[in-house]
Amino acid sequence: MTELTVDLDRSSPVPLYFQVAPGDRLENEISLADRWGLSRPTMRRAIQELVDKGLLVRRRGIGTQVVHGRVKRPMDLTSLFDDLARSDQKPTTRVLDRELLGAPAGVAEWLGVPTGTQVLHLERLRCARDEPLAVMRNWLPADLAPVLSAEALETRGLYELMRGTGVHLRIATQRIGARGATAPESRLLALRKGAPLLTMERVTYDGSGRAVEFGSHVYNAETYSIEMTVVER
Numbered sequence: 001m002t003e004l005t006v007d008l009d010r011s012s013p014v015p016l017y018f019q020v021a022p023g024d025r026l027e028n029e030i031s032l033a034d035r036w037g038l039s040r041p042t043m044r045r046a047i048q049e050l051v052d053k054g055l056l057v058r059r060r061g062i063g064t065q066v067v068h069g070r071v072k073r074p075m076d077l078t079s080l081f082d083d084l085a086r087s088d089q090k091p092t093t094r095v096l097d098r099e100l101l102g103a104p105a106g107v108a109e110w111l112g113v114p115t116g117t118q119v120l121h122l123e124r125l126r127c128a129r130d131e132p133l134a135v136m137r138n139w140l141p142a143d144l145a146p147v148l149s150a151e152a153l154e155t156r157g158l159y160e161l162m163r164g165t166g167v168h169l170r171i172a173t174q175r176i177g178a179r180g181a182t183a184p185e186s187r188l189l190a191l192r193k194g195a196p197l198l199t200m201e202r203v204t205y206d207g208s209g210r211a212v213e214f215g216s217h218v219y220n221a222e223t224y225s226i227e228m229t230v231v232e233r
Contacts, residue, residue, distance in 0.1 A: 080126055080134060080217075081157030089128040095150040096135075096188075097123035100142055107139045110203050110214040118142045124153060125188050132189045133224060136217045144212075162213070167206055174202035176226060181218070189220050196221040 033043035084091035102116040111119065119139045126134045138158065140148070147165050148158070159169060180194035189195075197218040204213040 079157035079159035080136070082160065084126075084128050084133075085157075090130070092127045092130065093154045094125040094127075095122070095153050096125055097121065098148075098150050098153070100145060103139065107214055111139065111141075111211045113211075120145045120148060122148070122153065122158075128223075131223070132220065134217055134219045135185055135188050136215065138213060138215045140213050158213075167212055169204055169212070170207045172202050172204040174200055176200055178221065179218075185218055189218075191220065198224060198226070200226075 029040060029043045029047055032038075032047075033040045036043075038046075081091050081093065099121055100118055101121050103111065103113060103119045105115045107119065108115040108117060111117075113119070120142050122136070122138045122140070124136045124138075125132060126136055140162075144162065144165065144167075147161055152161055163169065177199040179197055179199060181189065181191050181197050183193050185191075185197065186193045186195060189197075198221050200215070200217045200219070202213070202215045202217075203211055204215075206212050
């Protein structure tokens with residue numbers, strides 16, 4: 001936790017709650033009020049002002065933190081791990097589930113295989129700078145299972161591992177949406193239940209037109225956005 005050093009000018013026309021400049025992680029409002037000799041309502045308003053401006057975020061079980069730069073991702077056929085690494089966001093991955101199972105009807109339709117066909121299911125929690133960013137669920141052909149071990153997925157991007165097997169990722173279709181966080185998602189992402197999430201569903205095809213991945217991901221909408229270029233036709 002960073003100790004805060006702030007010079008308050010009580011004679012300034014600028015309200016005291018605007019003069020408060022937080023560090024990486026805040027103490028509770030009582031400690032901050034006592035440190036600076038402010039009333040608790042003033043300190044509470046200072047924190048709320050910064051939360052409203054998107055400069056601070058309250059996380060359940062963690063406390064109030066400064067919001068680091070929003071993760072901005074281009075609409076390219078790249079993996080989140082690689083995008084975060086290139087932008088020095090220090091990605092880490094926790095594999096929550098990895099199993100071979102029969103493809104449910106919806107997944108089978110996306111992958112273009114009969115229902116019940118054996119596929120590899122992955123569920124991972126991706127963090128950026130140690131902050132939870134996304135819960136990623138993927139279904140892939142079972143023949144990719146040997147190279148997609150939990151150990152490999154914790155240190156390298158999914159697409160990098162797939163390309164290493166000779167898979168040529170050629171094109172993808174994806175759909176972006178939004179919804180509220182479920183209870184399990186809120187626990188993983190340290191958000192309140194119902195907090196806004198960005199959603200992405202993607203089907204990726206190789207050079208032969210075979211579907212090699214169906215992904216269903218959710219992202220913390222406070223810290224993640226997708227950028228795209230729009231051109232006139």
